[in-house]
Amino acid sequence: MIYSRSGFAIRICIxxxxxxxxxxxxxxxxxxxxxxxxQPKAExxxxxxxxTSAAVxxxxxxxxxxxxxxxxxxxxxxxxxxxxxxxxxLVTIDSGKATQGHKLPSDPILHSLTLGVCSQVxxxxxxxxxxxxxxxxxxxxNDIPLKYGNPYAFQRxxxxxxxxxxxxxxxxxxxxxxxxxxxIIERKPVARTVxxxxxxxxxxxxxxxxxxxxxxxxxxxxxxxxxxxxxxxVRLHSDPKAATDCALKVFSEKKPxxxxxDLLGMDSAxxxxxxxxxxxxLYEIHFDSDAMGRGLxxxxxRVQTVLCPEPAVLVPxxxxxxxxxxxLTCFVxxxxxxxxxxxxxxxxxxxxLIKMAKAGxxxxxxxxxxxxxxxxxxxxxxxxxRLKESGVSAAVIKAMVGIP
Numbered sequence: 001m002i003y004s005r006s007g008f009a010i011r012i013c014i015x016x017x018x019x020x021x022x023x024x025x026x027x028x029x030x031x032x033x034x035x036x037x038x039q040p041k042a043e044x045x046x047x048x049x050x051x052t053s054a055a056v057x058x059x060x061x062x063x064x065x066x067x068x069x070x071x072x073x074x075x076x077x078x079x080x081x082x083x084x085x086x087x088x089x090l091v092t093i094d095s096g097k098a099t100q101g102h103k104l105p106s107d108p109i110l111h112s113l114t115l116g117v118c119s120q121v122x123x124x125x126x127x128x129x130x131x132x133x134x135x136x137x138x139x140x141x142n143d144i145p146l147k148y149g150n151p152y153a154f155q156r157x158x159x160x161x162x163x164x165x166x167x168x169x170x171x172x173x174x175x176x177x178x179x180x181x182x183x184i185i186e187r188k189p190v191a192r193t194v195x196x197x198x199x200x201x202x203x204x205x206x207x208x209x210x211x212x213x214x215x216x217x218x219x220x221x222x223x224x225x226x227x228x229x230x231x232x233x234v235r236l237h238s239d240p241k242a243a244t245d246c247a248l249k250v251f252s253e254k255k256p257x258x259x260x261x262d263l264l265g266m267d268s269a270x271x272x273x274x275x276x277x278x279x280x281x282l283y284e285i286h287f288d289s290d291a292m293g294r295g296l297x298x299x300x301x302r303v304q305t306v307l308c309p310e311p312a313v314l315v316p317x318x319x320x321x322x323x324x325x326x327x328l329t330c331f332v333x334x335x336x337x338x339x340x341x342x343x344x345x346x347x348x349x350x351x352x353l354i355k356m357a358k359a360g361x362x363x364x365x366x367x368x369x370x371x372x373x374x375x376x377x378x379x380x381x382x383x384x385x386r387l388k389e390s391g392v393s394a395a396v397i398k399a400m401v402g403i404p
């Protein structure tokens with residue numbers, strides 16, 4: 001979800017951090033025989049009254065981590081709480097640990113951990129840390145070796161991270177666990193030159209788990225604009241009425257908006273977004289977290305954006321019910337133009353979906369075809385399994401199952 005600077009509950013999360021930098025301690029819970037490593041000394045927040053006297057705009061908890069299914073040499077998680085103030089975020093790390101994701105040829109060296117606010121302006125663009133990276137936001141780890149099977153345990157620590165005057169939307173809490181940089185000095189007496197080579201150590205980024213916006217959210221914001229009305233995200237088995245009424249109202253006022261409905265999927269997270277743009281266009285955005293059912297990696301997410309017929313019309317869907325499909329549709333004219341009776345031989349059937357999927361027709365157009373056609377589908381368990389094996393996506397299967 002997207003976090004709002006106006007103090008909405010942390011929909012995004014990392015607006016998390018503020019407060020005074022209280023350098024705490026991070027210690028390794030490792031083998032008792034391992035050499036003792038001196039940790040940075042902790043300071044106290046109580047000595048500075050501004051942290052307690054300033055107004056708290058929002059607060060909550062977070063879980064920061066990198067994906068265990070990613071190609072990382074080091075897997076780590078951090079848990080804690082945050083409080084947002086006007087100019088900074090106060091983040092308290094209550095617990096956390098770092099481990100080797102798999103046995104590495106040599107033990108990683110933990111040099112430092114930097115926390116900050118990250119943002120991503122488009123679904124396919126890179127994410128960046130938008131807050132300052134300095135000694136106040138970076139925790140020294142004293143180059144501790146991370147042994148395989150012997151986790152490094154982070155202890156309680158509080159950080160103060162200054163916020164820029166304007167945070168881009170969306171944004172969230174992120175971190176970067178780094179190994180030390182290596183400096184190689186090469187002297188050439190004959191030429192009397194010195195070459196200095198600095199090679200960066202490995203870097204392990206992490207994001208606030210569950211709070212980093214997915215490609216559907218990023219695409220919606222990109223189309224609607226950051227100032228558009230956010231009518232909300234309707235979770236599975238929730239009541240969609242308030243979000244649907246909001247979208248219909250704002251659309252009737254010819255203002256930009258976005259709304260999202262999480263739908264039933266088979267082996268991945270599926271959703272549909274409806275977006276009204278500042279220039280009056282209407283889009284449906286179809287989202288699948290992983291069409292191949294392999295997990296929830298950001299790179300495996302698939303988004304298909306379909307421009308609704310113009311002039312745009314947005315009405316409640318009469319044929320497909322939530323959470324099988326979106327409660328709203330913009331393809332009403334195609335449904336109205338269908339003849340009342342269609343011979344069985346001309347009705348859309350399972351093999352038609354397989355044919356379109358194998359031909360590379362995207363999910364959004366297949367779903368639009370389902371909505372605008374008379375259908376005769378076989379929805380038995382065996383038939384659905386054959387569709388999946390033939391490459392028909394979960395979003396399409398979900399749409400066909402919802403046809404009365």
